[in-house]
Amino acid sequence: MLTPIRQDLITLLADGQFHSGAQLAQDLGVSRAAIHNHIESLEALGLDLFRVKGKGYRLARPLSLLDPETLGASARPAPLHLFWQLESTNGFLLERTRHCRNGEACLAELQTGGRGRRGRTWVSPVASHLYLSYFWRLEQGLSATGGLSLAVGVMLADALHSMGVDDLSLKWPNDLYLSGRKLAGVLVEISGQQGEACDLVIGCGINVAMPERVAAQIDQPWADLSEQLDGVDRNQLARAVLQSLDSGMALFEQEGLSPFVDRWKALDRFANQPVRLVLGKREERGIARGIDEQGHLLLALPDGSLKRFAGGELSLRPGD
Numbered sequence: 405m406l407t408p409i410r411q412d413l414i415t416l417l418a419d420g421q422f423h424s425g426a427q428l429a430q431d432l433g434v435s436r437a438a439i440h441n442h443i444e445s446l447e448a449l450g451l452d453l454f455r456v457k458g459k460g461y462r463l464a465r466p467l468s469l470l471d472p473e474t475l476g477a478s479a480r481p482a483p484l485h486l487f488w489q490l491e492s493t494n495g496f497l498l499e500r501t502r503h504c505r506n507g508e509a510c511l512a513e514l515q516t517g518g519r520g521r522r523g524r525t526w527v528s529p530v531a532s533h534l535y536l537s538y539f540w541r542l543e544q545g546l547s548a549t550g551g552l553s554l555a556v557g558v559m560l561a562d563a564l565h566s567m568g569v570d571d572l573s574l575k576w577p578n579d580l581y582l583s584g585r586k587l588a589g590v591l592v593e594i595s596g597q598q599g600e601a602c603d604l605v606i607g608c609g610i611n612v613a614m615p616e617r618v619a620a621q622i623d624q625p626w627a628d629l630s631e632q633l634d635g636v637d638r639n640q641l642a643r644a645v646l647q648s649l650d651s652g653m654a655l656f657e658q659e660g661l662s663p664f665v666d667r668w669k670a671l672d673r674f675a676n677q678p679v680r681l682v683l684g685k686r687e688e689r690g691i692a693r694g695i696d697e698q699g700h701l702l703l704a705l706p707d708g709s710l711k712r713f714a715g716g717e718l719s720l721r722p723g724d
Contacts, residue, residue: 405445405489406488409438413432439461482509484646490510493510493512498605506540534645679722680721
């Protein structure tokens with residue numbers, strides 16, 4: 405748990421400099437033993453910390469903590485909610501969709517129950533990555549949501565390109581890769597009735613600076629932005645993502661997936677490569693042929709036929 409004292413401790417340590425246990429104890433009004441215990445708790449939450457006798461405690465690298473002024477929260481037309489800790493930023497917006505406005509967003513320093521696609525856990529070390537959720541009410545309803553996760557992938561790629569990140573690719577239907585390893589994921593959650601407007605909550609998790617102690621928990625190749633960018637400012641990153649979502653979702657509402665199809669194909673990680681498509685206990689093998697205008701995956705099968713697959717409980721993997 406990120407108690408108020410632990411929040412203050414992170415703020416003091418965020419500069420990446422050494423801080424003595426005595427000075428931290430004095431600043432926070434607790435004992436040195438309490439500082440030691442809180443440091444251990446922060447390590448358990450994913451922070452890499454050094455201890456040096458005679459110098460004190462230091463983070464392995466500085467942190468850029470979320471700041472409403474730097475994020476430009478007051479200039480946004482829709483509310484921007486910032487939290488030290490949430491179970492899930494998506495969950496927060498899902499609970500208040502009735503009151504949300506288009507462009508409303510939520511960010512947290514720590515997620516205790518972050519989720520990925522198909523119910524997987526999204527590892528969420530404190531103040532190390534970007535955990536952002538975004539609301540949009542689509543007046544055309546459920547029938548107009550086809551291919552949304554693909555369009556959002558393009559929006560995230562646009563935001564990262566604007567910051568100077570290159571060697572990006574997209575994996576159908578909702579992952580963003582950097583240099584061939586997973587950098588970010590998208591989780592779109594939709595609620596609504598047929599024939600009515602539907603509510604969209606778009607969750608984005610982007611690896612910024614992976615702590616070493618957390619990296620060992622991840623069971624797939626991963627990448628983070630620190631590989632290409634020095635000292636990533638998470639506020640700048642969040643602003644770029646929000647701006648891209650603002651313009652991208654307005655375009656998606658007007659024209660659907662169509663304006664994003666060619667841009668997605670240009671970033672297709674598995675274009676014309678052998679792949680396996682896992683569907684529960686069975687799988688299909690073939691050559692990935694991109695997507696169609698509705699966002700379906702096109703798979704060229706060994707018999708020469710071309711088959712279309714929608715999203716859902718499917719997993720695309722490299723062929724053997």
